[in-house]
Amino acid sequence: MLAGTTYPKAYPNGRCYCGCGAVLKDRTAFWVRGHDGEAAHRVIRDRYGNVADFVIAHEQDGLAALSEKVGRLEQLVFVNGREDGPLFDHLRTDEQWREMRDLTHEVGRAGIPIYCPGAWAVLTLAAGLLAEYNSKVLPTKVMSAFRARRAVNRQPR
Numbered sequence: 001m002l003a004g005t006t007y008p009k010a011y012p013n014g015r016c017y018c019g020c021g022a023v024l025k026d027r028t029a030f031w032v033r034g035h036d037g038e039a040a041h042r043v044i045r046d047r048y049g050n051v052a053d054f055v056i057a058h059e060q061d062g063l064a065a066l067s068e069k070v071g072r073l074e075q076l077v078f079v080n081g082r083e084d085g086p087l088f089d090h091l092r093t094d095e096q097w098r099e100m101r102d103l104t105h106e107v108g109r110a111g112i113p114i115y116c117p118g119a120w121a122v123l124t125l126a127a128g129l130l131a132e133y134n135s136k137v138l139p140t141k142v143m144s145a146f147r148a149r150r151a152v153n154r155q156p157r
C-alpha cells in the first residue's frame, strides 16, 4: 500500500467478491472458498502484468519512502551542507536531534538494501552522532538544567 494512500473498505454484500455472482450462505463472508486467490491474481495481472513485476513495484514503493527518509536524515547529519562535514560542533536544535533519532530508528528497522551504500553511510554517521550526543551533550544539558533549577530554588525569597 502506498504511504498516505487510503482505499475504500470492503464490506460483505452476500455475494462472492470475485465477480462470479455466487450467493454466499455466510453473510459475513467475502468469498466462495478459493476465489480470493483467483481475484488477487487477476488484479495483479491487470495492474502489473505478473507476480514478479508486482513484487518489484511494491519494493520500489518501499524504497521511495525509505530514500525520502534517508534524504531528510542526510540533511540533519550535514546541517550546514555537505562541505561542512558531519562535525559534532554543528548546532542542532533539540527538535532536530529528536527527529534524527526517530529517523535513525525507522530507517534502521526498515533495513537498507545492500546496494545502497550512500544510505548506509548516512545511517552510520547519524548513529555515531547520536551516540556522541547521548554520551556527552545530553548529560551536560540535564546537569545544567538541574543546576539552573537549583540556583532558582536557592535564591532568597
Ligand SMILES: [Zn+2]
Binding pocket: 016, 017, 018, 019, 020, 021, 022, 031, 032, 035
Ligand atoms: Zn467467486
